[in-house]
Amino acid sequence: MTESMESQEDILISRVIDGRAGAEDLRQLSALAQADGAVWDRLAAADADRAALALAVEREIAVAELIEAPGADELEHEPYRFVGWTGWMGWAAAAAVVFAWTITGSGPGRSNFPPPTVQNVSLSADDALARYIEASKAEDRFIRELPKVMIESHLAADGRATEVTYLRQFVEKATVDNLYELSTDEHGRPGAVRVSSPIGSSSQLY
Amino acid sequence: MERMDSNPTPPDEHVSDGLSSTLSPSEVDSLWREHRRWVAAVILAHMPRDADLEDLLQDVALLMVRSLHTLNDLNAIRPWLRTIAINTSRSAGRKRKVRLRMRRDVEDLDTMSGTEAGVIAAEKDREARLERGRRLMEAAQGLPPAYREPLILRAVRGMSQKQVAEVLDLPETTVETRLVRARRMVREQIEREDAMPEPRAAGSLSQAELA
Structure with missing residues (x-):
């Protein structure tokens, strides 16, 4: 069906109920109504439907009045991330060291990714990760991926394959304003302590 | 499209x-x-x-x-x-929440006071409009997106056809044509529904059918 198939009456009625009809439109509609008086009934019905649909839409979208844009303070808190590499990994010989940072520019937690797009909403996990790595490299954040570490393996549910649980790690870098170390005071209470000077090579993280 | x-x-x-x-x-x-x-x-x-x-x-x-x-x-x-x-x-997941609060507010606004008879008449009229609106919305949501979106946008209070065209990044003439067709398709859909026989309750067969 082509769009030119819309009747002149439909077009004129639509213009009238949209408040866009000019004098010539009204003259033409009157001419149509002289031949068929039911034109006025159809105009009234169309206008009633416009009002009813408007009411239904307004009811649905009324919730918009409740939604505020996130404030700057909400967004500023978002980039804070605790990274519990050592405690979580159990690789640290010393007490668990946890770092937190505030990000200046690009870095973890401050994504420069565009909003979800038609393509990337349906990406597989592998594709999404590949895109993440690509973007991370572009931001000069990504350094390398470490070899996977197997945590456990057991027979899969189908009884033939093996299900493997493994650790996948990336080495990344970020520019930080402040670096904090989770430590304990003399009473053994945990607390964040600002690290006043760089702590050395990355190997100390492990 | x-x-x-x-x-x-x-x-x-x-x-x-x-x-x-x-x-x-x-x-x-x-x-x-x-x-x-x-x-x-x-x-x-x-x-x-x-x-x-x-x-x-x-x-x-x-x-x-x-x-x-x-x-x-x-x-x-x-x-x-x-x-x-x-x-x-x-990308929306399949989450459901009841959202009645604002609806209630809108409905309350929609029923203005008057004489008692006037209120009753207004209430009936409102119910009829709400029911008609519900059916129109349902029919609109069944339209192809190219028609559904301009129709719903045009129903937003204060949204002009020009603004709808800006949002959709389409010429105004195209929006107008789509609106005309969308309204016709919605009307025809409801007319088809109205023309369909009402489903009968189980066990309500006619004598002729029972014979």
Whole structure:
């Protein structure tokens, strides 16, 4: 069906109920109504439907009045991330060291990714990760991926394959304003302590 | 159907600071308030039936604030926001929440006081309009997106045909044509439904059928 198939009456009625009809439109509609008086009934019905649909839409979208844009303070808190590499990994010989940072520019937690797009909403996990790595490299954040570490393996549910649980790690870098170390005071209470000077090579993280 | 730009944001290398560096937080807030109602209508036109509009709208608000740095021209905000809204709608999970509070408010506003008889008449009229509106909305949501979206956007209070055309990035004449056709398709759908015999309750066979 082509769009030119819309009747002149439909077009004129639509213009009238949209408040866009000019004098010539009204003259033409009157001419149509002289031949068929039911034109006025159809105009009234169309206008009633416009009002009813408007009411239904307004009811649905009324919730918009409740939604505020996130404030700057909400967004500023978002980039804070605790990274519990050592405690979580159990690789640290010393007490668990946890770092937190505030990000200046690009870095973890401050994504420069565009909003979800038609393509990337349906990406597989592998594709999404590949895109993440690509973007991370572009931001000069990504350094390398470490070899996977197997945590456990057991027979899969189908009884033939093996299900493997493994650790996948990336080495990344970020520019930080402040670096904090989770430590304990003399009473053994945990607390964040600002690290006043760089702590050395990355190997100390492990 | 118009081509849907898959990514509303230009590549970062072409972006300087975007609008986020020139707009104060209160201006960003005003920007959102100015557009949120029609953005809700776009979501409504594209979201899965059982998705939650409020959740999706919050997602769009967050994405807007986060991504403003990719937008250099405020004049392009309508199609830009629309793309975010559509992408968010399409990625909507199947969550359901009851959202009655604001509906109730709108309904309350819709029933103004008067004489008792007037109130009763207004109540009946309101119920009839609500029922008709529900059917129209259902029929509108069954339309192809190219017709569904302009029809729902045009139903937003204060949204002119010109603004609808800006949001959809289409010529006004195209929007007008789609509106005409959308209204006709909706009307015909309801006429078809009305022409269908009402389903009968089980066990209500006629004597002739029983014979």
